[in-house]
Amino acid sequence: MSRDIIAILRGITPPEARAIAGALIAAGIDRIEVPLNSPQPFDSIADMVEAFGDVATIGAGTVLDPADVGRLRDIGARMVVSPDTNQRVIAATKAAGMVSYPGVMTPTEAFLALRTGADGIKLFPASLIGPEGLKAMAAVLPSGTKTYAVGGVGPENFAEWFAAGATGFGIGSSLYKPGLSVAEVATRAAAMVAAYDKGRA
16 A cells, blocks of 8 residues: 655665665655755666666655756656745646646645646645644645645654645655665654554544
8 A cells, every 4th residue: 555655865875775765665655755965866866766666656856946857857757846836847847747746835835836737735844834734724725635744744743734634744864864774764664654554544
């Protein structure tokens, strides 16, 4: 069963990308983003796409420039995540046939993102918006809007976010941070999936 968790592998390097992605996918997390401010991000993404592109949605985060969208398309990435609502990035992503999740913090940004073609919105930083903020936004957003809480979310508040209407989550350092072994990431991923399932129930 697929979970709406996007693993954010900030700081990952190409030599470890394939093994870390494999551990996440084995645990049940099949959406993976490599922020473009990581070392050699396009190499890591290309490696993961080659190994797992048929079973996972692999892409980039912290995408700020439409030019990078073309590079991502060329290496087979399927998802573009941004910290902001950049209409040019959203439009380029959709033109390239990829999934677009721009960052929003206000209803104005959320509607702008959706009107530009975004597939869903990344609530960032979620710790400042809070479940109550999402609840208020959800009352006016189009029915079925996919909302991902990112930044300050985790097992301790999954249930609260689900109750407020969150579709899923972007999880960074509690899943992966530089220096963690593949085994440690696998353990963290299994615990995260268990917490997600419990929060969802």
